Amino acid sequence: MTATSTAPRTPATATPARSTNSLTSGRLPSWAPWVTLAGSAGLAALLLGIVSLAASAPFNIAGWAVVAAILYLILITTTSSIIEGRRQGVDRLVTGVVVIAFGIAMVPLVSVGVTVVTNGVGGISAEFFNSSMRNVVGEGGGALHAIIGTVLITLAAAVISIPIGIFTAIYLIEYGAGKRLAHAITFLVDVMTGIPSIVAGLFAYALFALFLGPGIRMGIMGAIALAVLMIPVVVRSTEEMLRLVPNELREASYALGVPKWLTISKVVLPTAVAGITTGVMLSISRVIGETAPLLLTAGVATSVNYDLFNGRMMTLPVFAYSQYMNQGIPASAFIDRAWGAALVLIVIVMVLNLVARAVAKFFSPKLGR
Numbered sequence: 511m512t513a514t515s516t517a518p519r520t521p522a523t524a525t526p527a528r529s530t531n532s533l534t535s536g537r538l539p540s541w542a543p544w545v546t547l548a549g550s551a552g553l554a555a556l557l558l559g560i561v562s563l564a565a566s567a568p569f570n571i572a573g574w575a576v577v578a579a580i581l582y583l584i585l586i587t588t589t590s591s592i593i594e595g596r597r598q599g600v601d602r603l604v605t606g607v608v609v610i611a612f613g614i615a616m617v618p619l620v621s622v623g624v625t626v627v628t629n630g631v632g633g634i635s636a637e638f639f640n641s642s643m644r645n646v647v648g649e650g651g652g653a654l655h656a657i658i659g660t661v662l663i664t665l666a667a668a669v670i671s672i673p674i675g676i677f678t679a680i681y682l683i684e685y686g687a688g689k690r691l692a693h694a695i696t697f698l699v700d701v702m703t704g705i706p707s708i709v710a711g712l713f714a715y716a717l718f719a720l721f722l723g724p725g726i727r728m729g730i731m732g733a734i735a736l737a738v739l740m741i742p743v744v745v746r747s748t749e750e751m752l753r754l755v756p757n758e759l760r761e762a763s764y765a766l767g768v769p770k771w772l773t774i775s776k777v778v779l780p781t782a783v784a785g786i787t788t789g790v791m792l793s794i795s796r797v798i799g800e801t802a803p804l805l806l807t808a809g810v811a812t813s814v815n816y817d818l819f820n821g822r823m824m825t826l827p828v829f830a831y832s833q834y835m836n837q838g839i840p841a842s843a844f845i846d847r848a849w850g851a852a853l854v855l856i857v858i859v860m861v862l863n864l865v866a867r868a869v870a871k872f873f874s875p876k877l878g879r
Contacts, residue, residue, distance in 0.1 A: 538593055543602075546586045547578075554578035579610050623856075630853025633846030643812040649843040653851050655814040656829035659729065660858070663808060663825060664798050666733035666818055667740055672790055674737075675744025682745075683752040684774055702742040710738040711803025718807075729815065729823035732808035736797040743796060747789020751782040784870035791866035795859050801827040826855045 554577040562569050583606045591599030635652075642655035678695065686692030714735035718726050755778050763773040779786070809822035810832055833848040 536594060538590060542589070543586060546589065547582050550581035550585060551578045554581055579606075582606060583610075626849065626852050626856055629846075629849040633848075633850025634853065638847070638850055642814050646812075648839060651847070653826065653829055653847065653854065655811060656824045656826045656851060657854065658814055658816065659808065659811070659823040660798065660825045660827075660855070662816070662818055663729050663732045663736065663804070663823060664794060666730060667736035667797060668790070668794060670733060670737040671740035671744055671793070675741045675790075675793075676748050676786065678741075678745045679748035679752060680774060682749055684770070684778070699742045699745045702738070703746065705739075707735075707739055707797075707800050708802040708806070710735045711806040713738060714803065714807045727807065727809035727822045728820065729808050729818035732804045732823065732825070733818065735803040735807050736800060739797045739800065739803075740793040743793035744790055747792065748782075748786050751785035751789065752778060754785070755781045787866050787870040791863055794862055798859060798862075799827050799855060801831050804828050805831075826851045826858075830855070 551574075554574050558570060558574050558577060561567075583603060586606055587599050587603040590602045637650065638652040639657070640654060641650075641652040643651040643653075644655075678699075682692050682695060686695070714731045715726075717734070718728070718731050759777050759781065760773055763777050764770070768776070804825050805828055808825060808828070810828060811822040811824040815821050815823045830848040830851040833844045833851070837844040
């Protein structure tokens with residue numbers, strides 16, 4: 511038998527954990543970027559304050575933000591390169607540039623939102639939503655006719671453009687791969703994406719004037735002009751979403767004997783419905799604020815009109831434009847109505863996007879085991 515050793519085992523020496531908050535650990539502490547940012551902001555304020563006092567000029571907030579951002583990038587990159595190494599220093603530099611770019615992009619968005627809400631709340635009232643501008647020359651009146659016109663024209667444009675755009679994208683991806691017709695359609699869609707909105711309005715006006723005579727104005731003309739602008743956006747967004755659907759899903763469906771049209775309707779489209787819905791909402795958001803094509807096609811009206819095929823129709827963008835450009839007495843009433851219309855338009859776009867998210871979440875394929 512082999513003798514068993516009874517010598518006591520020597521416990522392994524535990525290696526002390528390295529502190530992650532020590533400057534000697536090769537890693538900056540988590541609070542270092544915030545302290546650097548605060549120091550950069552303070553130093554930039556001191557420098558610009560001295561310059562403002564010397565030049566007897568007011569303190570420039572925009573200049574302070576730019577100087578603070580530059581100082582932050584220099585300090586965080588230098589400090590990180592010395593302590594963490596060059597690669598980590600470059601990483602922090604790029605991260606700082608990305609964050610600053612995001613902040614710059616948010617400035618106009620937040621500014622527009624705050625400005626519209628601040629100025630638009632004063633023009634919002636119960637009368638604004640339940641009355642039109644018929645026989646109103648000064649104070650009072652509302653945007654009921656413009657809200658109804660916006661909803662009807664945009665809805666008609668969506669009914670026209672969404673099926674055309676989705677079916678076109680289905681043809682390009684599922685049926686037209688490698689065909690000359692598909693290449694020609696793709697080229698034309700790309701060209702239509704960049705056309706000015708006024709061109710779409712002129713096209714709709716010329717089309718109806720050719721059959722009904724010059725000077726015609728109808729809501730359906732505005733809907734067709736907006737549909738011309740919506741179709742290329744729907745096509746491109748739907749096309750990209752269909753490309754993301756794995757081919758394995760199609761092949762599995764074909765292997766089970768499912769025909770192609772049923773595979774597209776039951777497998778491909780449900781898989782891409784979330785992205786398609788987002789693209790549709792983006793196209794609606796793009797056209798719902800158009801003014802120039804609607805001035806040419808739908809015209810200007812002061813009364814409520816529910817008939818897209820008879821008479822002029824007012825929309826919220828045209829209403830805001832006309833109120834601001836044709837100010838009467840008192841001018842403040844016209845300006846308040848213009849800002850109120852802008853606020854209502856933004857709220858409508860926000861509601862549409864929330865509805866799109868809900869629809870995409872409800873109809874998207876459920877993932878599970």
